[in-house]
Amino acid sequence: MSVQGRLTFNRTLIAFIFLIGTFVTILNQTVLFTALPEIMVDFGISAGTGQWLTTAYLMANGILLPVTAFFIGKYTTRQLMIAAMSLFIIGTTIAAVSPNFTLLLIARIIQACGASITMLLMQTVFFIIFPKEKRGAAMGLVGFVVAFAPAIGPTLSGLIMNQFSWRYIFFMVLPVAIMVLILTLIYMKNVTEVNKRQKMDIPSVLLSTVGFGALLYGISIAGSGRALSATLWCIVGAAGLTLLILKGLRSEKPMLEFRVFKSYAFVLSTIAVVISFICLMAPQTMLPIYIQNIRGMTALESGLILLPGAIVNGVVSMVAGKIYDRIGGKFLGVIGYILIAASVIPFILMNAETALWMVGLFYALMIVGISMIMMPMTTEGLNALPDHLISHGTAMLNTFRQIGGSMGTALLIAIYTEVSSHAVESGRFSEGAQSQVYGINYAFVGVIIFAIVGLVGSSLLKSRKGKVALSSK
Structure with a gap:
């Protein structure tokens, strides 16, 4: 018997609590991008050291996600959501008042622990409370959160830092997290299957x-x-x-069921999701460097240039989810990766005088392509699994997405750094804006290669015309 038949709950309210909770936790992945220069000055650290505030966040997510699949089978929905938001609130509070970089880094890791539980639990719960024919639209809302939150992070932090210090970024999200915890305590229902005898x-x-x-x-x-x-x-x-x-x-x-990779559709969908996340991290890492360091713009101006992409993403994610319910994921994946590849080309060709409106435009187009891929392909992969493997499939998808994000960010920064340095050492450019732009150009060459791989993988999926769900066992 389905969960809907066994339990009485307000599906809309549960979805609202998860969406707001996940939004505020995922927002923290990129909210420090534009704040990093000020944090570096305050704590006297290098850019490489400061980057760990984002890298450690992704790493903690990637480490905890596999274990969370066990937690979902062991503890109730309400218990896990309370624990997740409590961890996030504790980490956010410590981050806001951190007197040194080490404590700030620890606080970010605590935040990430809460975020990873929230994200994985939400996707698992959504696949339980929504029927298969509505999962695409439901996951479209998840896609809105997953891509919109990190996309708007730099803009939001730029607005705050225009008037206040970076610490107020954490003070801003704290009341929202507390509100989600209160709503969870009052309204959250238990919808996941629990086996309390299950041992760690x-x-x-x-x-x-x-x-x-x-x-x-x-x-x-x-x-x-x-x-x-x-x-x-x-x-x-x-x-x-x-x-x-x-x-x-x-x-x-x-503890973690690797047999999910026996599904051909799940494997291809996971590859598509991972590459789309790498493509998302690329402009969010490289473009602030270009806009602020090379063009001399403020953090706020940098965020505003990238803001249209975040707004467009919200609309496209929800529309793509509804389209997925009708025709499946293959078409969306192919078109999405073609759009990503096309929108990356101007970044490969840009120089220190490229019009900033063009940077914002092609960034928005790139985000449209990513939005057409990320959640539709997540739904495609999870719908290919029987119900009892959904939590394991969700853990795998999100874990490898985080690994891909860390890998992509590290690779792009390495390309940017090495190419820029080599251009100066070889005498091609003097040290300055030209060498940095040259490095960014080559970093985006790496992105277009990833996009081509994603395009090939998406094209290998079967076209299911919306009937993507296998019968559960």
Whole structure:
């Protein structure tokens, strides 16, 4: 019997609580992009060190997401949401008053723990409370949150920093997080299946933490001139994940079910989602550098130039979800990646005098393509799984999306840094704006290669004409 038939709950209210909670937690992924220069000055740190405020956030997400799949089977919806928002509130409060960089970094990790639980729980709950023929539209709302929140982060932080210090970025989100916690305490219902006798598989938790953690760390330091160290960490991570997979395949009820990758549609959809997230992180990492460091604009002006992309994304995400319910994900994926590839070309060709309205326009077009891919492909992949594997599939999708985000950010920064430095050392350009633009151009060459891979993967999906859901077992 379905959950809808067993429980009485207000689906709209539950969805509202999750959407607001997820919005405020995901917002924190990119909200410090434009605040980073001021934080660097306040704490006397380099750009590479400051970047860990974003990288560590993504890493903590990637480490905790696999374990969250176990939590969803062990604890109730209400218990998990209360825990998630409490962690996020604690982390946000510490971040707002941090006297040094170390404590701020710890606070960001605590925030990320709450965010990862909220995100994974929301997607699992949505697949339970919405019927299959409405999942595309429901996940369109999720897509609005997942892409709109990080897209608007730089603009919002720029507006705040125009009048206040970076600390007020955290003070701003704190009341919203507290409101979500109060709504959860009063109105949240338990809709997930719970097995309280389920025991924590400690060896699997350790292998998962070492595997995903070491891999993410290795990727994150790859662009800092520590190639040998990065390689060793990636090898350790790969070994940990290999042992985790082998252990899981021998277990009837593994902590994390890697058998989801037996689904061809799930594999292709995961690849599409991961690449779309890399493409999302690319302009949000590179364009603020271009607008602020090269063009001399303020954080607020940088955010306003990128704001149209965030607004367009909100509309496209919801429309794409409804289109998905009618025709499936293949068409959306192919068109989305073509649009991304086309909109990246001007960034490869731009120089230090490129009109900023063109930067904003093509950024918006790129976001449109990403919005056509991210949640429709997530729905495509999860709909290909039986119901009892949804939480595991959601964990896998989100974990690999975070790994992809960390990998993409590290790779792009490495390309930008190395190409800029080589251009100066070779005498092609003097140190300054031209060499930096040259590095950004080549970083976007990497993005277009990713987009082509995503296009090929999306084209291999079967066209299901909206009838994408397999019968559950």
